[in-house]
Amino acid sequence: MQPDALKGGFADLPVQSATAFRSVLQAMARPGTIHQLAGAAPPPPLSVAAGVVLLTLCDPETPLFVGASVDSPDLRSWISFYTGAPFSAAGDAVIAIGSWPDFTPLSAFPVGSAEYPDRSTTLITEMGSLGREGSNACRLTGPGIQDFSTLCLPDPALMQKNAALFPLGLDFILTSESGVAALPRSTRIEVM
């Protein structure tokens, strides 16, 4: 195990993970809103926000898919030490970490079944930035959104296809630096 793997976790686990979860809960409940996370220092190139989400949600019960763009022995040691999550292929993953190209084709991940739509992967997607204007800016409507919200998405066309699977589908947690946003399958997406 790398010595660095023993650094960068929560200093006060119960409180920091509770605070982090509340931000993620708000992000998932209100798609398009951006929240700030702090408290983890994962090995690069992983962002602080992605590290915090991993520490908050992963444990030995959650098979984790690690995308090639963030994968490294250091990261795997860090994840193993702090969460104990077993590493898995895309088809068995409960949670996935990586950037968008790591996740295509999306069909590799389970989207749940008609009886159990919750048995689908949550994809923690590292973004260059979280913004509302620029390329791939989308207009979001649906549950959790009062009128509409805007957010730049990595691949609107694929995400629209995912939303069309509702109530099946993948759920996305978008991270960049210390920012986090979420895009559940229930959100309707229009490219602006």
Added chain:
Amino acid sequence: MTEQITTPSANDTNDAPKHNPEAHNLDATDSYNFAYLDEQTKRMIRRALLKALAIPGYQVPFASREMPMPYGWGTGGVQVTAACLTPDDCVKVIDQGADDTTNAVSIRSFFARTAGVRTTEATDEASLIQTRHRIPETELTEGQLLVYQVPIPEPLRFLEPRETETRKMHALSEYGLMHVKLYEDISQHGHIATAYAYPVNVEGHYVMDPSPIPKFDNPKMSNCAAIQLFGAGREQRIYAIPPYCHVKSLDFEDYPFDRLRAPGACALCGADDSYLDEVIMDDEGTRMYVCSDTDFCSTRREQGHVGDQSGLFDSEEG
């Protein structure tokens, strides 16, 4: 904590069973993990909550734990609350609208002890409200979480006892059975007689049990600014309604949904728009109607609103 192990000597014999008096007054937050549950349990509940929000109205199975209270007293709600609490929260607990019943007082003090959070009885001061069978009269805001205690989460359970079948019915949005039940209400009683736990459709897909809230409260679930979370401990289900969701009470074109409310105004604060409890006053059948929401009622009385029996308890209060 470091403990010194000393061998007993003659000097100690006088105060042999030496107890540290402080030990019995340990701050509960030192003896329990924050908010009582262990971290792995909280992570499991948190993952279920995120899936519940992503699929509004769908019941997510979760590995409900034994809690230090009996089933039926809010074990599901307590677990959801424990998984959501942060030290900055201010917690309110209501039981049928009241802040001062045994269940509400116990759960409030449970979280004050195990999480060290502030508690309140005022709806607008609370950041997290756990409720048994009511939605507060005061409109909820964006910063708030509303956690419902749910006894039977499956709205179809009394119509179809098999879980395998109700799962299929939800998967296919096959809710004809529920409409037949409401129709039978009409054929027997002339109106839809279901008065509480009135089924709702969430965002046009899943039919959901709103927990046994009076149907008077159903319209408050729709387009609500707060996040609504539902926990059923014994039945091991979690479900949720994100903010600003469209929640529709089931009905028929010719028998539209109707909020049910006792006629008249609150005898203490005069409110004519709140949900009223009926109180039997004597053996002759005298009744009075008072607000079910105690915080709403007392706030109105402080503001000077009066009902037709406002002076009833004045002499007792001295």
